[in-house]
Amino acid sequence: MLARTPRTFVARSAWPALSRAHSSHAAPPSFAPTGTTSADTEVPYGDPTLASSAYLPRQAGDPPHTAEQIRAVSELPDLTPRQRKIIDEIIRVDQAGELGANYIYYGQQAVMSNLRRDKRVAELVQAMWDGEKKHIAAFDKLITQYEVRPTALYPLWKAMAFGLGAGTALMGKRAAMACTEAVETVIGEHYNEQLELLKKDMPDHPAIPLLEKILVEFRDDELEHLDTAVANESQQAPAYSLLSAVIAGGCRWAIAATSKV
Numbered sequence: 001m002l003a004r005t006p007r008t009f010v011a012r013s014a015w016p017a018l019s020r021a022h023s024s025h026a027a028p029p030s031f032a033p034t035g036t037t038s039a040d041t042e043v044p045y046g047d048p049t050l051a052s053s054a055y056l057p058r059q060a061g062d063p064p065h066t067a068e069q070i071r072a073v074s075e076l077p078d079l080t081p082r083q084r085k086i087i088d089e090i091i092r093v094d095q096a097g098e099l100g101a102n103y104i105y106y107g108q109q110a111v112m113s114n115l116r117r118d119k120r121v122a123e124l125v126q127a128m129w130d131g132e133k134k135h136i137a138a139f140d141k142l143i144t145q146y147e148v149r150p151t152a153l154y155p156l157w158k159a160m161a162f163g164l165g166a167g168t169a170l171m172g173k174r175a176a177m178a179c180t181e182a183v184e185t186v187i188g189e190h191y192n193e194q195l196e197l198l199k200k201d202m203p204d205h206p207a208i209p210l211l212e213k214i215l216v217e218f219r220d221d222e223l224e225h226l227d228t229a230v231a232n233e234s235q236q237a238p239a240y241s242l243l244s245a246v247i248a249g250g251c252r253w254a255i256a257a258t259s260k261v
């Protein structure tokens with residue numbers, strides 16, 4: 001099981017090492033005309049300035065992938081059993097986590113688009129969901145390249161994540177944002193723990209530095225979502241402390257379960 005780190009729910013100041021410019025695209029993503037992710041979403045085109053684009057379709061006019069990028073995304077590096085275990089766990093847990101994130105936003109949007117109470121917040125949620133589509137699309141490719149067994153808990157995570165998203169959205173926009181804050185805090189911590197693991201004795205192959213860059217990119221995206229939630233009054237949600245603690249505890253339990261099952 002991955003080590004846990006102390007956690008507070010104070011915005012930004014809880015993340016001294018992470019309070020820096022985020023990598024998310026400023027413009028909304030556009031989507032490839034065909035294909036779906038394991039979270040049942042469209043597949044976004046990659047932004048050629050970001051590491052994740054190595055695993056995503058490119059639009060006409062974008063620079064082609066380099067030979068090193070093609071090698072990095074198409075070969076399985078030679079891994080020792082210990083390295084194999086680390087990579088397996090990282091990719092299986094992250095793919096499941098991104099699946100859950102997509103379904104949380106799906107649940108929130110299902111409620112918000114029907115209630116039509118606050119168009120601005122619904123647009124914010126949609127923008128964060130669109131960002132998650134990039135994450136799951138890249139991990140779908142990584143899980144194939146590295147021949148990692150996906151979690152057997154897909155159906156459970158989908159149902160629980162949709163219920164969490166819809167349930168918090170029904171409680172109101174602040175509760176929905178508190179859900180985002182708690183989830184993105186745990187995921188951000190988790191990406192950091194994985195980056196530490198990847199620094200240790202990994203093989204000299206272009207796939208590994210690419211994986212590291214993608215984890216950094218996605219972590220920064222998650223922290224941008226965290227900032228968005230705090231800026232939109234997540235910490236003024238009803239029963240904020242209890243709600244946050246329950247959601248964060250649930251996320252940590254899901255990470256631990258997914259790393260094994």
Ligand SMILES: [Fe+2]
Pocket residue numbers: 098101131132135218222
């Ligand atoms: Fe994500």
Ligand SMILES: [Fe+2]
Pocket residue numbers: 101128132184221222225
């Ligand atoms: Fe996120």
